[in-house]
Amino acid sequence: MARRKYVVGNWKMNGLTEALGEAGAIFAAARGHAAVDVALCPPFTLIGAMAALPEGGTVGGQDCHVQASGAFTGSVSAPMLADAGARLVIVGHSERREGYGESDGDVKAKAEAALAAGLSVILCVGEPRKVRESGDAIDYVLAQVRQSLPDGFDRSRLAIAYEPIWAIGTGLVPTIEDVAAMHGSIRAALTERIGAGAADLRLLYGGSVNGENAAELLGAGDVDGALVGGASLTAAKFLPIVEAAA
Ligand code: PEP
Numbered sequence: 001m002a003r004r005k006y007v008v009g010n011w012k013m014n015g016l017t018e019a020l021g022e023a024g025a026i027f028a029a030a031r032g033h034a035a036v037d038v039a040l041c042p043p044f045t046l047i048g049a050m051a052a053l054p055e056g057g058t059v060g061g062q063d064c065h066v067q068a069s070g071a072f073t074g075s076v077s078a079p080m081l082a083d084a085g086a087r088l089v090i091v092g093h094s095e096r097r098e099g100y101g102e103s104d105g106d107v108k109a110k111a112e113a114a115l116a117a118g119l120s121v122i123l124c125v126g127e128p129r130k131v132r133e134s135g136d137a138i139d140y141v142l143a144q145v146r147q148s149l150p151d152g153f154d155r156s157r158l159a160i161a162y163e164p165i166w167a168i169g170t171g172l173v174p175t176i177e178d179v180a181a182m183h184g185s186i187r188a189a190l191t192e193r194i195g196a197g198a199a200d201l202r203l204l205y206g207g208s209v210n211g212e213n214a215a216e217l218l219g220a221g222d223v224d225g226a227l228v229g230g231a232s233l234t235a236a237k238f239l240p241i242v243e244a245a246a
Helices: 017-030 044-051 078-084 094-099 104-116 129-134 137-148 176-200 214-218 235-245
Strands: 005-010 036-041 058-061 088-091 120-125 158-162 202-206 225-228
Touching: 005 088, 005 202, 005 235, 017 036, 017 044, 017 235, 036 088, 036 235, 044 058, 044 078, 078 104, 088 104, 104 120, 104 137, 120 137, 129 137, 137 176, 158 176, 176 202, 176 214, 214 225, 214 235, 225 235
Parallel strands: 005 036, 005 225, 036 058, 058 088, 088 120, 120 158, 158 202, 202 225
Antiparallel strands: none
16 A cells, blocks of 8 residues: 655644634645645644634644543543544654653553544654664664554554654754664564554654755655644645645
């Protein structure tokens, strides 16, 4: 099965109602690139409105709780995301792992909760700068993959995003060789775990992707798309990345 390119925007804690115009422009233009799957993950507050935009488009959440409902003040569950119109959710983003102490076990439980709710999942992994500098990045990331991968999953509904923490929001990117080596290693670890079907899983790169570097990053071995933060907030910055994937 050929892997379709996948470009996903993570709006993080950005976006008021007025930002829906950017989402509409992105979705409208994305329709012209039939070979690329495009999705936007706004804050919870915009999911319903973004999913209802007349331009149509795939909308996701940035996190979910492991439980479907209950006494968890401030949290949002996977069934709630689906109910609001989301079709996917990001789990294990480094800002959740670092800022909220999420372990690989937590990330795995969230991925399983999301899949059970019918959502697709983008599972994030990535090493801190010190680990990259010490030369242990591949071992570190493969341990994250092995420990946070859900048990038993539909290959069409899981993607893995490799996001070196030191590249997120910094303007720094790994060399193309390092990206290809990491993605190849992740693919090999997935093959060890689930067999030849691992060839169907999409592996995204994330970390300071922009219109200038997207074509090169998307051309690296085993890179099937991009998870984009800052450059996903406006159509002017995001669409060149979608075009680079097309
Ligand atoms: C992200 O946080 O997922 C991300 C990749 O951010 P940026 O593109 O801004 O580096």
